[in-house]
Amino acid sequence: MGANFWFRLVHFLMIAVVVAESLCGVLCPLTDWEDRLRDLAGEPNEPGSFVGRWIHNVLFVDAPSWVLATCYCLFALAVVTMFFVAPPRWPGRRNAGR
Secondary structure, three states, X not given: OOHHHHHHHHHHHHHHHHHHHHHOOOOOHHHHHHHHHHHHHOOXXXXXXXXXXXXXXXXXXXXXXXXXXXXXXXXXXXXXXXHHHOOOOOOOOOOOOO
């Protein structure tokens, strides 16, 4: 068994611990740490978990519409570029190398 197997096994075991903690209602250590640091700094604690707050901030970004439009255009350009950098396999066509 190669190193990839052991890496994947350890990764699975680590996420299994996270799942078990969440099912048992155990607070994420990062959330607890952040809340304590906010208390020490005199800042208010935000509701929710550490990861939940970050996901919320990424999904519900507060930016002007031109910023979002620029991001959409850049992403569309990246998608089109990938059609040339790594062209898709078209249905019904055989690979030239096989």
